Amino acid sequence: MFEKLISTRPRCCALILGAISALCFLFVVLANAPWEGPALRTVAKAMEVPKEEVPRSVFFDVKSLGEYRIGVDAYVQIGVWQGVLAVGVILLLAALTVRWWVPMVMRPACRWHGVEGVTGVALWQVKRIDLVLLLVLVGVATAYRAPHLDRMIYFDEQDNLRRNFHGHLEIRTDGTERWREARWKDALWENMLGNNPILLSLATQSSLRIWRWATGTDRQRFNVVALRVPVFLAGIGAVVTVWWLMQIWGLRVGAAIAAGLAAIHPMHIDYSLQARGYAFVLLLVPLALGFAWMALRHDRWRYWWGFAISVLLCLLSYPGSMHFAFVMNAGLFALLGWRWWRSRDKAWSGPISRLFAVNVAVALPFIVVIAPHVPQASYIFREIFELIELEPYWFFYAWSQYSTGTSFPSPGDVRDLKAGTVSLGEVLVSRFAAMEPILAGMQWLLLPGLIIAGMAWLVRGRQGKGAPAAWVLGFALVAPLVALVHQQFTSLYFYYWYLSYLLPAAIVGIAVGLGKVVEPMIKERGVWPRLGGLAVIAVFFAVFGWQTQYWTGRNGRVAQNSEWPAAENGVSAVEFKRGDSRWIATRDGQSICYRDVYEAGSRIRAGRGGD
Numbered sequence: 001m002f003e004k005l006i007s008t009r010p011r012c013c014a015l016i017l018g019a020i021s022a023l024c025f026l027f028v029v030l031a032n033a034p035w036e037g038p039a040l041r042t043v044a045k046a047m048e049v050p051k052e053e054v055p056r057s058v059f060f061d062v063k064s065l066g067e068y069r070i071g072v073d074a075y076v077q078i079g080v081w082q083g084v085l086a087v088g089v090i091l092l093l094a095a096l097t098v099r100w101w102v103p104m105v106m107r108p109a110c111r112w113h114g115v116e117g118v119t120g121v122a123l124w125q126v127k128r129i130d131l132v133l134l135l136v137l138v139g140v141a142t143a144y145r146a147p148h149l150d151r152m153i154y155f156d157e158q159d160n161l162r163r164n165f166h167g168h169l170e171i172r173t174d175g176t177e178r179w180r181e182a183r184w185k186d187a188l189w190e191n192m193l194g195n196n197p198i199l200l201s202l203a204t205q206s207s208l209r210i211w212r213w214a215t216g217t218d219r220q221r222f223n224v225v226a227l228r229v230p231v232f233l234a235g236i237g238a239v240v241t242v243w244w245l246m247q248i249w250g251l252r253v254g255a256a257i258a259a260g261l262a263a264i265h266p267m268h269i270d271y272s273l274q275a276r277g278y279a280f281v282l283l284l285v286p287l288a289l290g291f292a293w294m295a296l297r298h299d300r301w302r303y304w305w306g307f308a309i310s311v312l313l314c315l316l317s318y319p320g321s322m323h324f325a326f327v328m329n330a331g332l333f334a335l336l337g338w339r340w341w342r343s344r345d346k347a348w349s350g351p352i353s354r355l356f357a358v359n360v361a362v363a364l365p366f367i368v369v370i371a372p373h374v375p376q377a378s379y380i381f382r383e384i385f386e387l388i389e390l391e392p393y394w395f396f397y398a399w400s401q402y403s404t405g406t407s408f409p410s411p412g413d414v415r416d417l418k419a420g421t422v423s424l425g426e427v428l429v430s431r432f433a434a435m436e437p438i439l440a441g442m443q444w445l446l447l448p449g450l451i452i453a454g455m456a457w458l459v460r461g462r463q464g465k466g467a468p469a470a471w472v473l474g475f476a477l478v479a480p481l482v483a484l485v486h487q488q489f490t491s492l493y494f495y496y497w498y499l500s501y502l503l504p505a506a507i508v509g510i511a512v513g514l515g516k517v518v519e520p521m522i523k524e525r526g527v528w529p530r531l532g533g534l535a536v537i538a539v540f541f542a543v544f545g546w547q548t549q550y551w552t553g554r555n556g557r558v559a560q561n562s563e564w565p566a567a568e569n570g571v572s573a574v575e576f577k578r579g580d581s582r583w584i585a586t587r588d589g590q591s592i593c594y595r596d597v598y599e600a601g602s603r604i605r606a607g608r609g610g611d
Contacts, residue, residue: 024088034059066379079372107350141263151562194380197277235272254515266405280317398496454512476505
């Protein structure tokens with residue numbers, strides 16, 4: 001009987017999916033429903049009504065749940081229950097329809113025709129000199145980042161420190177003290193301020209717990225270096241992943257340029273140090289592009305899974321990467337659909353089905369994880385933060401950061417622009433181009449030109465056989481434009497670092513273009529052409545390296561505002577205002593909150609510019 005049930009793939013899939021679906025429904029039956037237990041008591045208290053008078057509909061009202069601010073435990077009870085129920089329904093539908101979709105996803109591989117020109121070097125076939133150069137560049141990246149591991153804590157970092165990573169000591173006006181620990185549950189599901197990078201929260205809690213275990217330190221203390229170890233490692237890994245992406249494209253010179261640029265790019269360094277989720281995005285975007293490229297070429301399950309998991313981890317590291325996830329998936333579906341329509345070959349339904357299947361599969365755990373976040377974060381974005389329209393200078397400021405890691409327009413320029421005392425043209429020409437002609441030329445001409453040239457080569461080079469690489473890189477470069485369009489139709493605020501997934505894509509585009517410029521020179525047999533090619537690369541890197549240098553009177557991009565301020569009592573600390581509270585993080589590892597110090601404001605203003 002059992003052998004008959006598993007005699008075919010559709011039956012086997014139906015049995016497995018049905019069993020998992022049954023477990024989901026069993027959880028729904030046995031666990032406290034949203035309208036029962038602690039969640040009911042918390043909601044009733046927030047509504048100021050007896051438990052019997054709380055309508056069940058309120059537990060499905062995202063807006064109301066967000067406004068009540070009912071606490072992490074209640075949000076988890078409600079969200080996980082709803083998420084598991086949704087997953088159970090999806091799995092049941094999948095089990096009931098296996099006869100239609102299983103044959104489609106199991107169709108033979110449908111490879112991209114004529115892509116042999118871009119070799120796709122396997123990792124174990126990389127030449128020794130490439131690996132030696134990569135190790136050198138990893139050492140350079142480490143040298144640029146390690147000295148800043150103990151720099152002062154920034155605003156969003158302290159938010160996550162006290163809510164998701166570590167906890168804080170609460171001191172009320174009457175002098176009473178209470179330690180509020182950040183639990184694993186808080187790392188995974190707390191999102192009252194809408195800025196919890198889930199994957200980083202789990203990694204950083206692990207890092208701090210290991211540090212306390214190894215040193216025997218008190219639970220109420222943290223260590224700034226241990227706090228930043230996960231993002232530091234992710235930033236170093238991001239240098240390796242851009243190198244890997246270019247290597248599998250068969251671009252050895254471009255791989256070295258990409259890794260070198262990632263190692264010394266000021267913005268890459270900065271976001272490899274900030275205890276935020278962006279470092280993980282820098283690490284994962286090249287992986288997603290690489291797996292997407294291999295999936296298009298070979299149409300194997302492992303590559304589709306690699307792509308889907310990389311995108312999932314991006315979303316868990318930084319929810320704003322949803323625009324990257326949307327454009328990548330929509331682009332791949334459209335591209336595969338176009339090839340199916342053009343060829344009239346049903347075989348192309350195979351990769352389309354496989355892409356859809358892996359997306360649904362990774363969406364299931366994502367639903368359970370993200371469900372408790374939805375009411376918390378939506379309330380913050382809808383009610384607390386206000387929209388400040390994007391000014392024209394913002395686009396120059398954002399591109400200045402992503403292209404050369406430069407802060408332009410400067411805060412002073414922004415103030416003058418807002419006051420109307422200067423025009424944008426005056427700032428661009430008289431204050432920037434006149435004072436920094438090299439940077440202006442690179443930002444406005446050279447780097448965009450290299451990206452365009454690199455894309456053109458990927459499309460047309462080697463008789464068009466690099467087209468799959470051009471498509472996946474093009475999707476990544478278009479994603480920020482989709483994000484900007486979306487933001488103009490929502491109430492969400494916007495900072496330039498919200499487009500962090502653009503940085504690795506821009507670095508890859510620049511490296512492809514520059515690599516194809518200098519590669520003919522480096523491959524020449526003569527000494528002078530090779531030296532000329534290496535000199536071009538050296539001068540190019542020198543411009544980026546200069547942006548990271550600092551000394552008294554000059555602030556480099558990385559060191560700017562990074563020194564801990566001195567305190568009268570000898571303990572360096574930074575202070576922040578959130579609502580009615582005064583938050584303090586000290587260099588020696590204390591996280592303190594003084595409650596009811598200020599009059600609580602009704603809104604938090606979020607600027608959209610560079611000031």
